[in-house]
Amino acid sequence: AQTVTQSQPEMSVQEAETVTLSCTYDTSESDYYLFWYKQPPSRQMILVIRQEAYKQQNATENRFSVNFQKAAKSFSLKISDSQLGDAAMYFCAYIRGGSNYKLTFGKGTLLTVNP
Amino acid sequence: DTGVSQNPRHKITKRGQNVTFRCDPISEHNRLYWYRQTLGQGPEFLTYFQNEAQLEKSRLLSDRFSAERPKGSFSTLEIQRTEQGDSAMYLCASSLSVSGKDTQYFGPGTRLTVL
Numbered sequence: 168a169q170t171v172t173q174s175q176p177e178m179s180v181q182e183a184e185t186v187t188l189s190c191t192y193d194t195s196e197s198d199y200y201l202f203w204y205k206q207p208p209s210r211q212m213i214l215v216i217r218q219e220a221y222k223q224q225n226a227t228e229n230r231f232s233v234n235f236q237k238a239a240k241s242f243s244l245k246i247s248d249s250q251l252g253d254a255a256m257y258f259c260a261y262i263r264g265g266s267n268y269k270l271t272f273g274k275g276t277l278l279t280v281n282p
Numbered sequence: 283d284t285g286v287s288q289n290p291r292h293k294i295t296k297r298g299q300n301v302t303f304r305c306d307p308i309s310e311h312n313r314l315y316w317y318r319q320t321l322g323q324g325p326e327f328l329t330y331f332q333n334e335a336q337l338e339k340s341r342l343l344s345d346r347f348s349a350e351r352p353k354g355s356f357s358t359l360e361i362q363r364t365e366q367g368d369s370a371m372y373l374c375a376s377s378l379s380v381s382g383k384d385t386q387y388f389g390p391g392t393r394l395t396v397l
Contacts, residue, residue, distance in 0.1 A: 211389060270327065272326070274322065275323075275324055
């Protein structure tokens with residue numbers, strides 16, 4: 168079974184600085200996708216970034232980028248120029264490729280942004 | 283372009299009562315998913331539909347749980363004879379299946395409290 172591990176229950180960062188959230192996963196599949204979702208307090212989960220396992224290039228979305236290390240099964244999220252609105256619970260998630268349907272989530276990392 | 287909507291947003295019920303939640307997916311999405319999220323955990327997969335067909339159910343979904351998606355549009359999740367352990371956030375997501383590359387978009391969730 169696939170598992171996703173987020174080893175940092177909480178992280179904090181100063182506004183305008185950079186923070187990296189860690190995620191590791193375990194799978195025997197070669198075709199899969201990885202995601203970071205953001206869940207602000209009392210608000211819905213939104214997609215931050217997505218990475219296809221077959222792509223060597225790391226995904227980026229504005230201030231958000233990932234460091235995808237396939238051999239190490241590591242998928243960290245870097246947030247640059249942190250803003251107060253980045254404060255949220257961040258979940259790393261995995262889904263098998265092909266016709267799979269089931270997202271497997273980590274337990275989340277609570278990010279606090281200090282002004 | 284409206285996102286995934288869920289109703290009600292909050293539900294408080296007494297143990298033993300039945301409850302029903304509704305999810306309206308993004309209009310062109312053919313896949314619909316239900317997840318459950320308990321405090322301090324990431325969402326866990328419950329079930330999913332492709333159009334009107336329910337194709338997979340997690341072992342987390344006991345016989346007291348039933349989900350439907352008539353006509354492949356909105357979906358309902360019913361819990362019969364609720365128990366205190368059913369207290370959780372119930373999340374709905376939808377996606378457009380394109381060669382297994384679909385991304386799931388989440389609704390705001392229904393928070394269930396069983397007294």
